[in-house]
Amino acid sequence: MNKYLVDMEPIGRRIEVEPGTNLLEAGQKAGVDLVAACGGIGICGTCKVRLVNGNLTPISLTEEELLTREELAEGMRLACQAEPLSDLLLDIPRESLPAAQQMQIDGREVGVMLDPMVLAIDLLLAQPDLSDLRSDWSRVQEALAQLGFPVLRGVLPSLARLSPELRANGWAVRLVVRPEHEHLQLVTVLPPGMPIMGLAADMGSTKLAVFLVDLDTGATLAKAGVMNPQIAYGEDVVSRIAYANRSEENRLLLQRRLGETFNQVIADLCAEVGAVPGQIVDAVIVGNTAMHHFFTALPVSQLGASPYVPSVSDALDVQATDVLLNLAPGAAVHLPANIAGYVGGDHTACLLASQSFPSDQNLILVDIGTNTEISLVMGRRAAQQDEAAIYSCSCASGPAFEGAHIRDGMRAAPGAVERVRIRDGAAQVKTIGDLPAVGICGSGILEVMAELVDAGVVDSRGVLRRDQPGVRLGEGNKAEYLLVPAAQTGHGRDVVVTRKDIHEIQLAKGAIRAGLEILLLRAGISADEVDAWIIAGAFGTYLDLAAAQRIGMFPRQPLQRFHQVGNAAGVGAKQMLLSSAARRLSAALIRRVEYIELTVQPEFTDLYVAALEMV
């Protein structure tokens, strides 16, 4: 009998199941426990999953009862009721998963002088009567002018709040304004004294990190890491670009799904601190260039074909409503400049955050992901040249470090192997949550590779030595390494490392190393002259630096020169939210960047081939 492949997103687990297996059972076999309060007997309605692609058995009476018409219309099903009739792509809603995934959203915090873009002004006005028939808006304008403020303007939804708030609060009112060239722009009207907040977010291709920040103190009030809902429409940005290019509707759908998720997170964060989204008066959102374009619904076809140019690279200040965010009615969203088609505003934010390192040092900044962005900041020369030159490039490192394209790869979720030691031919593994293993996450894969090389199981070309312990012939008579035998796993199947897995890791780390070498070459310095290696991003946080050096991903430099700073993009976004000086600095940084397109560098191919070696 045929088996069906079930792809569970956004958690990134794929599993083959027999026909007749319901989706709840399929999830359990894949190590994905869905919430099923009733134990799967069809009475609780909690094990909701959304069918994105493929065919399921018809909607049951139970589902008709427990799901709303809207839910059914958007493809929602109960996992305990539905069985696959084909290969499937499922979207697992956050609320259907009991345990949060491991989400690294914090970064090394950097002090910043509080100087936000918005300003709250509390006013007490005289109320109108037959001898004073000024409109509410004129009344406010004249009070502001008396205090020496410039003229106030506003978009209609912010203006519409004025008259009711004035009358609800005895003609006392808090105006939240954003000073612009020669005028104040009205953001919202609140009861006098109500606190104002800002939103900072980093949009990764895989996950979103969102921070709710107090604009009076700079404190982070609440934060959340959630999966990027666009994963259901393409695991990486290249496939999402292809999806968006198929139709205008697709492109707008990508934007809408992102907006919905943001608004859900915003509502949750506000509820957590007893606030309402209308108190969020400013936002800074960073992401790679593709995410930036998806978020703003800018066209992406030119991003998907050579020479891969962005539609817009300049910093943008857009209306929150134009990116579908539910914030204060006149709130703007700042998106810092993109550097190139594959170096986005998230890297700009990383560069900003890395300004906390001494300015006379040479810095390498590496943000590892499906796409890895690298910058070399030439601080040592800045003393002579006024400003440090910055060289930036983008490496197509692929999704292997996120567990994709790896036979037993998975994201950093419970049950993922994250640490490995091979001693006397035997593998010892540690998993996230110390559960029986169900797969290997990115940091685990990297360690396996380093250990296999050190143990001599894999040679410098990446080939598995068949005479080594743990190596056996697997599918198609190809050599594979048995990492965790079926008896010790959570799903009763072996967890193995294949030759193809090794090859994927070689391509990924080789791309990063080649990019580093090209930047050093263009800047005319050696790796020894780099004072600090700043490793940003979630994967970079969990990465074993020694292992990364052992397989040749980074040069063998002293480990104390390496700094794992976590979500530097999120930190930079918060800096820009809290400080208009930081926004100006980020714009100045961008002007110093020389973007290096790796593929046109004559030395690239040789360096890349050399970097594939496991040394």
Next chain:
Amino acid sequence: MNKYLVDMEPIGRRIEVEPGTNLLEAGQKAGVDLVAACGGIGICGTCKVRLVNGNLTPISLTEEELLTREELAEGMRLACQAEPLSDLLLDIPRESLPAAQQMQIDGREVGVMLDPMVLAIDLLLAQPDLSDLRSDWSRVQEALAQLGFPVLRGVLPSLARLSPELRANGWAVRLVVRPEHEHLQLVTVLPPGMPIMGLAADMGSTKLAVFLVDLDTGATLAKAGVMNPQIAYGEDVVSRIAYANRSEENRLLLQRRLGETFNQVIADLCAEVGAVPGQIVDAVIVGNTAMHHFFTALPVSQLGASPYVPSVSDALDVQATDVLLNLAPGAAVHLPANIAGYVGGDHTACLLASQSFPSDQNLILVDIGTNTEISLVMGRRAAQQDEAAIYSCSCASGPAFEGAHIRDGMRAAPGAVERVRIRDGAAQVKTIGDLPAVGICGSGILEVMAELVDAGVVDSRGVLRRDQPGVRLGEGNKAEYLLVPAAQTGHGRDVVVTRKDIHEIQLAKGAIRAGLEILLLRAGISADEVDAWIIAGAFGTYLDLAAAQRIGMFPRQPLQRFHQVGNAAGVGAKQMLLSSAARRLSAALIRRVEYIELTVQPEFTDLYVAALEMV
């Protein structure tokens, strides 16, 4: 058996019908012929009407077949299938009426120097390659900078047009921009050379006048007059304010219905000239203060209660999308300043249009409607004082001149009595379209009054003399004048004038006359010192000036001093669309206006009582 009252809007006909009469027959009895291609046998589906209030017989199988689910959901019915079960309020869609109503939308045109707010710039750009990876937006910015233009900004929907247009037209492109303080604002991106257009509109409480204008030549390309769809939610602005105050949804619904109607008209006008709405790059829309607030969805509760202040009186430039208009993606809509709660931007536009009269004359400007706005421009003194003072007021003249609150009143539609002569006790009438009479429109009512006074049928207090020919005892034994006997009417019922009708006209004309007298008093001049009496508005166009003087609505000044200029608000709106100088002038005019609140003037009551006399 009880009769039911059926109110057919937006055409403003009310009729009593017996139970068992279907709505098609009811319309025919009321002189309202609905389109019914099949003759009313339920097979064509053309006689659509929308039930706003009241109860009808259940939906028939025929209606289920011929109406879509959406139509049924919004209360659409087939007139030939439905019978009243209560008093009804019906909304008759434009397409269900065979003949357009008489719609005065033109005004006396005024020459204007062409100087629009937007600018088209045709560019030809170098295309990107691996040695030139600038984003599309940077490429455009740099080309503009080379031509000496300031920096370009844009809202997301306008930016989103750039990349596809560049690639569709071989890197040639037309940018439409609006110069602002220190930058250019992107309105849209079009193929090179594509013509650009503007939209001017006057929003009356009863009808909308819409003009599509060529911004290169200033020519009016197409125009339309349509009923204001908000009539179904309240005949006058006071009842619509009450409706809007009942809920946020209601207020937004008023805006939405207006936007839908505008977009329908815009699509029609564009189709007429072979254009698309995306070519409309600028708009000026004027209306009274309530319509201005409905259109912008500003709160109106403060407009509905003393001291009747507007939420916003300043001129506004809003995003077309914020008022739900489908124009070019970055198009702005200009709304000139409101003068007071009941003197709106439409009057500002009238004042602008009246600038074509010599500047050293004293002008009276009267725009007659449910609310009548009057301004007195003191031109003769301007020579000494630099600028002419302007006194403005608002008179609650009521809807009598639009045929409402008049027993057989109706709007200026086919079959309405518009001209009357009483000779030897017998009335001779002329109707619109020379059809058998079905009612009396505003200009007809005014003439009837003047003729009845002249013939001695009505005395100076407005009382019908029972001994005069044509006067009889009607309902409730009250005197009434038989204008058209049943045998000569289109619906087989008498068309009469009642004492109450006369009283309504006395209140209406008295309010206007009292307003005129107060302004003259405040300015310290007599009626003789007014050089020009400018009568604006549709009703003012059809008005018999001699009749209006005979009943005391206007002072008995030489008729050649009176100028019936038609839709001056529409003309002023077009001027502001075509000329940024005209926009600045309208702002300057507003600053010279002294608003006179009639009800607090000590002389008002006496002047009003005196003005009720039919002399």
